[in-house]
Each structure stands twice: as structure tokens, then as C-alpha cells.
């Protein structure tokens with residue numbers, strides 16, 4: 001290393017580690033900004049093994065639970081946008097959030113209009129994407145009724161939206177018992193007609209998922225309706241697929257036999 | 264007697280097949296605009312619409328769209344269910360409709376119910392049956408999801424009022440753009456009748472009476488009206504009756520009749536142009552006579568109405584995006600309300616360039632021909648000529664076409 005560069009170089013290689021949840025990320029960003037440290041990257045604990053070359057740092061700091069503080073200093077809308085973007089699967093979302101918040105300190109409620117900033121554009125894009133998928137999933141989720149009267153739904157969304165879906169179904173299926181499972185993330189939301197609780201795979205014992213006999217009949221009714229309601233003179237499969245991308249078909253029972261049944 | 268025996272023997276599957284099939288031509292699908300809360304029961308209405316699926320024709324499925332029955336004592340020329348057609352007929356009992364609705368709703372297949380019907384015995388008798396169904400659904404099944412009901416033409420006022428208090432949206436179809444066409448093809452329906460139903464609904468609309476407002480539907484291409492007449496009619500309906508939506512439904516040649524045109528394929532492009540123009544009326548501040556006149560009473564099938572208009576008014580372009588007002592921005596082909604708002608929000612902080620527009624996710628395919636960004640035109644100014652632009656834009660829109668025609672099957676409200 002050349003002498004004059006030494007300082008900045010050791011700065012640049014620093015990879016900061018956080019637990020993987022949003023509140024902790026906010027704490028870390030707060031620490032980084034107040035101590036004027038520039039991260040080379042910010043990664044989740046569980047992703048650490050993959051990175052060998054950089055200096056890994058898990059700082060210890062006093063400030064915890066800075067969410068409220070952030071709400072105050074940059075405005076709720078900005079933290080909300082970051083929280084949404086955080087639910088996406090974008091690899092550099094932490095860094096984008098860091099830079100977004102850094103700029104939010106300066107531009108406050110105007111931050112989201114500063115689209116020339118890559119971090120702003122990115123966060124808005126991600127937040128939009130997450131919200132969009134949540135909205136779609138409110139329509140595409142499919143419940144099956146189980147023997148014990150529970151409604152059970154599985155889904156594989158791209159973004160981590162389970163928590164965002166819960167309030168909607170809580171209002172809608174208020175008097176039912178239901179479970180929604182995010183299959184890929186191994187997360188369950190349980191609703192017992194009062195509260196929703198979220199569990200991960202290892203906390204949940206084998207679920208008793210036996211379909212009720214009448215279930216197949218109702219599914220068949222739905223498939224009949226689905227097929228009948230299309231106007232054949234207006235057939236437009238490309239359009240159908242635009243709105244209902246293939247990645248969601250797996251759990252859409254009406255799409256089960258699409259390929260054979262091309263009527 | 265024999266006939267009724269046969270009706271009763273049908274399975275639910277068979278009935279659903281017949282009664283969804285005969286309801287499918289109604290274009291309305293949206294489920295938005297209502298905030299019905301879940302008070303100890305099943306369901307609520309989301310103020311923004313939700314699509315639960317998309318059928319093979321690319322249309323959104325939001326509601327269980329069915330007829331209570333497709334038996335009908337009338338003989339409207341354009342309708343599959345008209346009396347003289349030999350099609351299988353069925354009748355749902357109120358219980359059956361409730362069962363299907365509730366079961367579908369619980370599984371999150373639908374947002375609610377769209378209930379219409381052919382006329383059995385009399386308009387009032389039919390309405391009473393529909394009301395019975397909806398009461399059962401709301402009271403016995405405690406269903407608080409979305410319900411859109413069609414008013415049966417010529418039904419008594421007190422029945423319309425009763426139904427209105429139970430549903431989220433109540434509507435009457437205007438069916439055809441003008442009275443003479445209606446007299447010719449559906450003699451028992453009178454447009455002043457339809458309008459008096461609309462007036463009644465408008466007067467009574469409140470949080471507890473059809474809170475999501477009303478819509479209507481016009482069949483396009485079954486009668487002779489031109490696009491200007493149709494658009495003027497819609498614009499009148501929006502103004503007079505505060506309709507939420509006018510749906511246009513390309514006539515699908517199902518019946519043979521000397522009074523009907525013999526089309527091979529439904530006029531889908533025309534329908535598409537009318538929807539586009541309809542948006543321009545509602546959200547962009549255009550008037551029908553801005554878009555069309557007696558010399559050009561029909562839309563250009565090759566270009567969307569706004570682009571077509573812009574090409575005829577090149578003297579207004581190019582517009583400087585850093586200065587143009589909101590409504591001026593909306594006149595630029597390819598720029599809609601969302602993009603216009605983004606532009607206005609951003610330009611307070613910096614001078615917008617072409618690149619900035621791209622970053623905002625604004626499609627420049629059409630827009631670039633009509634704008635200046637900080638004084639700069641995207642190419643040399645001498646291409647700003649009608650003949651030049653036209654050839655480019657027609658190709659651009661060919662590429663975009665599929666996506667565009669998809670957009671309209673959505674429920675923008």
C-alpha cells in the first residue's frame with residue numbers, strides 16, 4: 001500500500017454485518033452515519049461466509065432501536081420506503097438504503113423526487129415492486145379448506161410480503177381460521193380469529209393439512225367458471241400472461257389444466 | 264312441465280356453466296370504490312379493485328359474474344339469451360348463488376358477486392328474486408364483500424331502491440348508443456327508461472346506497488353510430504348521471520338477424536380506441552369535439568386518439584417539459600397523469616433532460632417526438648413534420664399494441 005492512500009484503503013474494505021432484520025439495519029446505518037464511516041458493503045450475517053476477502057466488522061454501539069429516531073429526522077415516508085425496499089431480493093439493497101438515508105438527511109421530504117440519485121431511483125423502484133407484488137398477491141392467493149375448517153394457502157412470492165398481506169386478510173377473513181405459508185422462506189402466518197402470529201419453519205410442527213372432501217368439488221366449480229367466462233372470440237393469451245405471470249401459476253388452481261384444455 | 268323437471272335435475276356444475284356463459288358478455292368487472300367493512304362476518308370491500316385471475320381473453324376476473332337465470336321473455340336482437348334462441352336454460356335458486364359466492368370468496372377466488380338476470384315472468388318478479396338472493400347473502404351468510412347488481416329494465420322504483428340499499432354498485436345498461444337503435448333492436452327497452460333508472464340511482468347514492476356508484480355498457484358495432492356520436496353520448500352520461508364508468512363492448516356476432524350487421528370478427532380495435540378516448544375525456548381534459556369532428560367522425564385505427572390528435576395539431580409542439588403545465592403535459596402522446604406528476608415533482612430540483620425522463624420510467628417511444636428537454640429536441644428539428652412522424656409512430660404503436668390493448672381490460676377508475 002502506498003502511504004498516503006493507506007487510510008482510505010483500510011476504510012474501503014470494511015464490510016459491515018447485521019442480523020438481517022430491518023430494525024438492526026437502521027441501527028447500523030445510524031451508527032455508520034454518526035461516526036462518519038463509509039461501508040464497502042453491508043451484509044447479512046447468514047451471507048457472510050461467501051465473502052472472504054474483505055474485512056468484516058460487526059460494530060458494537062449504544063444506539064439501539066433507532067427506527068423512531070429515523071422517523072423523526074428524515075420523515076416517516078422515507079423510512080417507510082426503505083422498509084418496503086428492504087423486502088425485495090435486490091443484492092445491494094442495504095447499501096442503497098444507506099445512501100438513501102444519507103441523502104434523506106439533506107433533502108428530507110423531497111428525497112423521493114431526486115431521481116437523478118441512483119439510490120433514490122433504486123429504492124423507489126424496489127418499493128414499487130414490493131407494493132405491486134403485494135397487491136397482486138391479494139388477488140392471486142388461493143385458500144383450500146382443510147378437514148378442521150382451517151383455510152390454508154401456500155405462495156411463493158419473490159419479495160418478502162407475508163407481513164404486508166396479513167392485515168388485508170385479517171380484515172377480510174375475520175371470522176375464519178387461516179394459515180398463509182411463504183414456501184420458499186419457510187414462514188407461516190397463523191390467524192386464530194383474533195391475532196396473527198408469524199412463525200418460521202422450525203417452530204412449526206407438522207401441519208395437519210388434510211383437504212376436506214368437498215374441496216375438490218368447489219375447485220372444479222371454480223375451474224368451470226374460469227373456463228366459461230372467457231370469450232373465445234377475444235382470446236388473448238399473451239395479455240393473460242402479462243397480467244398473470246407464469247411464476248404465480250403453480251398455486252392458481254384454475255391454471256392447472258391450461259395446457260391440455262386450450263378451448 | 265317437462266321443461267321445468269329438466270331444469271331441476273341439473274347439477275350445480277352444469278348450471279354454473281350455462282349461467283356464467285350467458286353473463287360473460289357484460290364488460291364490467293371492477294370491484295373498486297366501496298369501503299364496506301367487515302362487521303362480524305365474511306369479507307369486506309377494498310376501495311381499490313382487486314383482480315383475482317385473468318381469463319384466456321386477458322380480462323380481469325374480479326367478481327363471480329353470473330345471471331340468476333338466462334330464461335327470458337324478451338327478444339333483444341343482439342342477445343344470446345333472447346327468447347327465440349334455442350340455448351340450454353337454467354335457473355339458480357337464491358341458496359345456490361349464496362353457496363357458490365361464499366365458497367369462492369372464502370378461498371379468495373373472487374371479490375364478490377356480479378348479479379344480472381334474464382327476465383322471468385315480469386321485470387318486477389325478476390327483481391324480487393334478485394333481492395331475495397342478495398338479502399339472503401347479506402343477512403343469512405353475513406357476506407360483506409362487493410356486490411354489483413344490474414337493474415332489470417322497467418322494474419318498479421321501490422324495488423330498485425330496495426336493491427340499491429343492499430349492494431355496492433347498481434347499474435343499468437344503456438345497451439346501444441342511440442334511441443333509434445334501441446327501438447330497432449331492443450324494442451321493450453327505452454333509453455329514457457334507462458336514464459330514469461340512472462337518475463334514481465344518482466339521487467339516492469350514499470354510503471348505504473350503491474356507494475361505489477354506477478356504470479353502464481354500450482355495445483359497439485351492432486348499430487350504425489359513428490365514434491363521435493358514441494363519445495358524445497358517453498360524455499353526456501358522465502356529465503348528467505355522474506357515472507363512474509361507461510364500458511364499451513365490441514359486438515360479438517352471436518345471432519343471425521337481418522337487422523344485425525354480419526361481422527366475422529368483433530371490432531376490437533375500435534373498442535380499444537373508444538376506451539382510450541374515454542380516458543382522454545375523463546382524466547385529460549379533452550372534449551369529444553377536440554378529438555373528432557364531422558369530417559373525421561371515426562377514430563384512426565392505426566393510431567391512438569391522442570397521437571392522432573397531436574399529429575393534427577403539430578403547431579402546439581414540441582412542448583418544453585420543464586415549463587409545460589400539468590394539462591399541457593397530458594397532451595403529449597405517451598405521457599399520462601402519473602408521468603406528468605413525476606415530471607412536475609422533479610423539475611423543482613433540476614432541469615429535466617431526456618435521460619432523466621428515462622430514469623423516471625417514462626416511455627419515450629412516442630413522447631420524444633413531441634417534447635423539448637431543456638431546450639433540446641431529441642433529433643434535428645426538421646423531422647417535426649406530419650408525414651415523417653406518422654410513419655414512425657405507426658410502427659411504434661404496432662410494437663406496443665399488444666400491451667396497450669391489454670391495459671384497457673384493467674379497471675382504471
Ligand code: SF4
Nearest residue numbers: 335337339342345381
Ligand atoms: S332482456 Fe336482457 S336477457 Fe332478455 S333478451 Fe333482452 S338483453 Fe337478453
